[in-house]
Amino acid sequence: MENIALAAILVPFIGAIITGLAPQRTAKWLCTLFAAIASIATLLLAITWFSHGRTDVTYELVSFGRSVLFGLTIDRISTLIVFAVVVLGLLVSVYSGAYLTKENREHPHEGQSRYYALLLVFIGAMAGLVLSSTLAGQLLFFEITGGCSWALIGYYQKPKSLRSALKALLITHVAAIGLYLAAAWLFAETGTFSLTALADLNGDAKTIVLFGILFAAWGKSAQLPLHVWLPDAMEAPTPVSAYLHAASMVKVGVYIFARALMSAGEIPEIIGIVGVTMAMITLIYGFIMYLPQTDLKRLLAYSTITQLSYIFLALSLSVFGSRMAFDGGIAYIFNHAFAKSLFFLVAGTLSYSCGTRMLPKLRGIMRCMPLVGIGFCIAALAITGIPPFNGFFSKFPLFAAGFAMSADHWWMMPVMILALIESVASFGWFLYWFGKTVPGEPSEAVATASPVPVAMQGVLIILIVMSLCSSFIAAWWLG
Template sequence: MMENIALTTLLLPFIGALITACAPKRYAKWLCTFFALIATLGTLALGWQYWLHDKADVTYTLLSYGTVELFGFTIDRISTLIVFAVVFLGFLVSLYSTGYLTVGNKEHPHDGGNRYYAFLLIFIGAMVGLVLSSTILGQLLFFEITGGCSWALIGYYQTPKSQRSAMKALLITHVASIGLYLAAATLFLNTGTFALSALANLHGSASYIVFGGILFAAWGKSAQLPLQAWLPDAMEAPTPISAYLHAASMVKVGVYIFARAILSAGEVPHIIGWIGIVMATITLIYGFLMYLPQKDMKRLLAWSTITQLSYIFLALSLSIFGSKLAFEGGVAYIFNHAFAKSLFFLIAGALSYSCGTRMLPRLKGVLKKMPLLGIGFCVAALAITGVPPFNGFFSKFPIFAAGFALSHEFWVMTPLMVLVLIESVASFAWFIYWFGRVIPGTPSEEVAQAAPIPLAMRIVLVVLIAMSVLSSFIAVAWLG
């Protein structure tokens, strides 16, 4: 039963993309939203069946050559949780797009075309395949599909700047994929299979090559130093795409494949953990310094995303030293951050839709003119900076607890965690600074003349505000 549900959930978005691409333009957005909704129901059905089977982990082989497993599904508490997040957020982004991509948009007056909605569905399907894949070969296939879709969607407006940004994203993430190609080849040569479960059988230099390759590929997709340059420029995409690719899906590919490798291997060389910790800390501080001068709300959120992903890499790297708390905190961070940061991006999109700008100095008095956007801005800022009772707190706290606990064994953890804690407090202060300048007060000219926000966009924002509180409870209950 679970195998059939998983396969149906994987295929539905691809079938929907084909139908959407061929349908009359006026039906494209509704077809996309329908197929995304059905796929979301598929992830819920998959999770329900997994729960009915006492949450027993299971792997299904769908494609093999002789004794070599080429592709299959792994159904466990992590894959079922994350696949729900990426597909559900894909549905919300599709629904939001039906209101955003219209001629009423003050910044980009444009009716969304078949190409937009078809590629969005392909991306949703690729994320399902990557998250559920039981083999590194399957991960590699869908890793590359997400790269192609990101190129098409970042460059959707077809301006010279957006096309350059799309090509930059494609090239950098494709260079990163070399690490995954190397890891797949090395795993096959040493174990005779592409199954992720075979990672537990690696030893010596092969282990370093495979985990090093996976970490390098993860850095590229999740925009970590030295492969971070594509993400800020990718903000040329339509804002719903920025929310999906750069908060919920594409940037989560990297941290997810790293988490899956750690879980599958059981034991990972400690040198990989130290490299992950050091690079996560450097990227975190660098990203924070880079978003300080940003005035464009989307670019600020892009650099903020880079720092938030560094927290996840830090957590997963800490787990290599035996901290189960750090691993579960990292997985919960993937889930929780997807909702909080999507909310922030879609607030930026709503402001650009109604006010014609997303430049923060030109926005003031949002709460008085548009209460929903003011509340959403506040909730998103508090959530991603880790203020209770919002979901970011329940992701960050386990990371700090795990890091300081490991300091009894590794003294260097203490100064590193103190440095990360300082960044967390400073990040909170910076977002509160912009909150004070943008949300309260007398509306600026742009805000005073703001156009009404379509119902579809308002529904999505309300759902994400609720999920910025509820997602942490879902993650804790599901991960146990």
């Protein structure tokens, strides 16, 4: 398992070097090849772990004296999430090969080698962060993802995209201060960076370390007050938005918080209280910001902020002793990655074929582009939590756990009612835009749409299927 896990991390980095040096015409094929190899490695890792009795394993790979600097953790959570982030990287690379061409009506542009090389680096960094068993390892890959996001958000090299890229880099780097503080404090108290050492900390030290990790998580996962980089990051190519801002980068924050909670043993309740409070504030703010948006990608950006708030809410509720809330939060990370990637790539397909992603200019999508219309419908239903799609099976355990715990913690009842109201309201808002854009007589932009490439259609079909099936995979895998 150790070698397979290392392959999942290192193959994308090696592929990035080769792809970056390759001729432009072959870069997209090399990117897809190395992403496919890494995806196979994550699948083999999961199968091997499962066949060995689902026993959690930690490998200490780099040590200095008695201090563990880097290692690998292979368990039910890391195997599930690493599969999602790497396989979605593969799907995005396939989609990018068809999207980044001169035939793109909104952004006619042939994808350069650096784009595909950076995408591979990002895939490798995500695999490394998810599998890392130490705070030092998480910090290393945390910073690599920040550098990649800066380069990919500013890929088009336009003044607005460069400003957005710099904003994302600065804010997420400021957030990294929390992770630096947590790592330093953990080392000072225990002499190691291993996440398992969190359980050995006394009350005050554990609180400080967990707050440091939580602050870093807020920055990466775009929660108030560190949220402002995400909507502007929509200047990136849409496949990048799908990967960085649905499947990977924004999931760094919630993942490191979940991993810390899992490793720390008994958690101080103040962590849960602060986590719930900030999640609810961000949830309400994000929904309010839905209302003026007419750019589909910016609407999805604020939707991502609110969906991440639900994950923080679930994880924070788990502090009060709910296994259901924790597993629901992990399933939410997995399920949301597929559903939101689908929605972003629907937006990319509209951009490619119609030349716009502005909602008022789109109407009659179903008549001219039935697959895209179906994808829009399923993605909207999935992320707003309508059965039988995966979002429902993410939200249900969260609400079930919250209402169950309200018997012992009265304040959880109004929190869950507010969250339920937001969930219903967001469904109504997406239903409103669905009615305005998908049925009806085609608008000029839709009526003159160019054909959707087969590669893009194939990726949309896979994500539609996963929006139906991923919740069952997560539930079975998490037990």
